Amino acid sequence: QLRLKTENRRMKIRDKILIQKYYLNVFNGIFLALGFVLLTFGLWLLFDRNNLFSELFSSGKNQLLAYISCILLGIGSVITFTSAVGFLGSVMEIKCLLVTYMSFQILVFVTQMAISVLIFMKKEEVHNQWNNRIDEVISEYGNESLAEQEPVWNILNAVQHNMECCGRYNVTQWERNKNKENSTQIPCSCTKSSLKKWFCD
Structure with a gap:
């Protein structure tokens, strides 16, 4: 009877671990997809110069678009790498990878908080630049001497x-x-x- 209780306890622990692994993998899958989306969007902004964001934010000495692209690429890379490490760590049950995964999760959280604060502080500047550039485009629209x-x-x-x-x-x-x-x-x-x-x- 003692052996049966021990086996039941082990099975419950094993079931809990399997459930935790399942949710961890689902969580990582979502973040892996998010990482790829951010990477793709960052690359698109960086290399495709024929989109609305590029045209509005790339005039003169304004380097805002390049900063946005680099930030998206950086965040996307970190999220993708972190999710991949977490997935491998949970599937292969490698403690070192799981510790690395937790460390990166903390780093990502702190970074996202810092970026959120930065965006909040700069939102007025971004909004003004956006509006000023659109007003400039409207004023120049149809000018035959500005064919470019x-x-x-x-x-x-x-x-x-x-x-x-x-x-x-x-x-x-x-x-x-x-x-x-x-x-x-x-x-x-x-x-x-x-x-x-x-x-x-």
Whole structure:
């Protein structure tokens, strides 16, 4: 009877370990996917210069996009590596890997807290830069002497057309644009027009 109780106790402990391993692997799987998403998004921002974020945040001496890309790549790499270590440690039951995994989890938590504080402190600056850059694009839109900016305008057109909006807040923002033939014109992307030109009546 004592042996039976001991066996039952061992089975309960083994079952608990299996349940813990299962949840740990599910948890790691979610974070592994998150790590890959952050890595992919960081690489996309870094190398694809024909997206809205790149065009809005890469003007002049503004290096904000490069910083965002590096931060995403760093966080994505750490999360991916940590999740892989945790997965191997739990499956193969290697104590060293599990200790490493716990250490990295603490490091990731502290880093995320620090980044959250930094983002909170810089949110006004980022918001202002974003708004200023959009206002600049709206003012320059359709200027024949700035043909190199056409990819930016095309992206703005795509955003306005797909989101059915006009300007950052509303259509009145286009009043500041001096490249129209007359003051009543607005971008064709603000209308349902299929004309391939910058402004429509």
